Amino acid sequence: MDEDVDAALRSSGTLDELIDERRQLALLLDRMALLRRIAEAARGTGGVDVGLVGDPGRGDEVVLRGLAGVEGESLRDLVVPRGLGLGGKAAALLRPVWVQDYVLSGTITHDFDAPVSAEGLRALLALPMRFGGQFTGVLYVGLRRPARFGDDAITRLQEIADDGAERLYVSERLEERTDAAVAAERGRIAAGLHDSVGAMLFTAGAELRDLRTDPGLSPEVTARLRSVERRIAEAASLFRESLAGLDETAPRQELHATLVADCKAFGARTGILARCVVVTPAPELDAGRRAALVAVAREALLNVEKHARASSVVVSLAGVDGGVSLAVADDGVGWSDTGPDPAWSSGRGLPTARERLERLGGSLSVVSDEEGGLTVRAWLP
Structure with a gap:
């Protein structure tokens, strides 16, 4: 050369x-x-x-x-x-x-x-x-x-x-890890529903069949019980189909799995590449704290959609200082030299999210990246 x-x-x-x-x-x-x-x-x-x-x-x-x-x-x-x-x-x-x-x-x-x-x-x-x-x-x-x-x-x-x-x-490998975590969560949810709701539907159907065969019942009551039994059978069939389709519809309970679903929905809606990953293991949070972090992530993604003009966004979770850190980083236009974009700072979404985190002992910050883009970072103990 x-x-x-x-x-x-x-x-x-x-x-x-x-x-x-x-x-x-x-x-x-x-x-x-x-x-x-x-x-x-x-x-x-x-x-x-x-x-x-x-x-x-x-x-x-x-x-x-x-x-x-x-x-x-x-x-x-x-x-x-x-x-x-x-x-x-x-x-x-x-x-x-x-x-x-x-x-x-x-x-x-x-x-x-x-x-x-x-x-x-x-x-x-x-x-x-x-x-x-x-x-x-x-x-x-x-x-x-x-x-x-x-x-x-x-x-x-x-x-x-x-x-x-x-x-x-x-x-x-990171993407495979994310996919594996989501698949495991779907399996856990499906197994739990099968053992709880599925068992209740089976028991209800069996009890109705036993009751319907009682010789002392009138024809009218027997007919009504048969109708209810058919409806329970239909409900059980729909329930089994829902479990089979859980990989596609994937209702989520865990924080990571919920954020993965939100990123996929965001990407499908906007065309912006979105990923979610667990960087380091994080402690378990109660439902209120999980909901607070999900609200931050969704508000940050909404702001990316409206204002960032980004081509990609990454949502990450990590265990930090005995709590859970959530970061939403985009590669968009970021802030101008004079400060935040008015479109970001005029809304109530992130300020409300910050207040909610602070009530739980946490914090929220928004920083501009040197190469463009913004990072919304939240932490909860």
């Missing part, structure tokens, strides 16, 4: 230094934001024009996402099967592959000449991303002029690819 690019690589820090510590959790939970940051880190660190991340798709392929420095849309969501083009070759060989001039190269297939040329790229380097024995994607860097990639540059960029691979791996 050219000397100026090598110099930029040598003077750069790690990906840890390039990503603000306060945004680590949000990035891990917002996969698209994480992909963009990895691409931006490679671009900024490598002194190149473009950074891209190929995210593993459903099949044996990667999909170009997390673009940094692109001028058009030709590469966005481009599907690259394993073995094809530069990234497909890197994914197949599991080693870095580069070309001095993409369109003129004789070492790769040319299935993607049109989108690459539309972006004006010439020199390209693709590096496999792996962590824990798992393939997590392909990191690309490119220049809009022919250039060579030296060993030092490739080594440094592979470090960024490996750092990014670890973060993507952790991101997937």
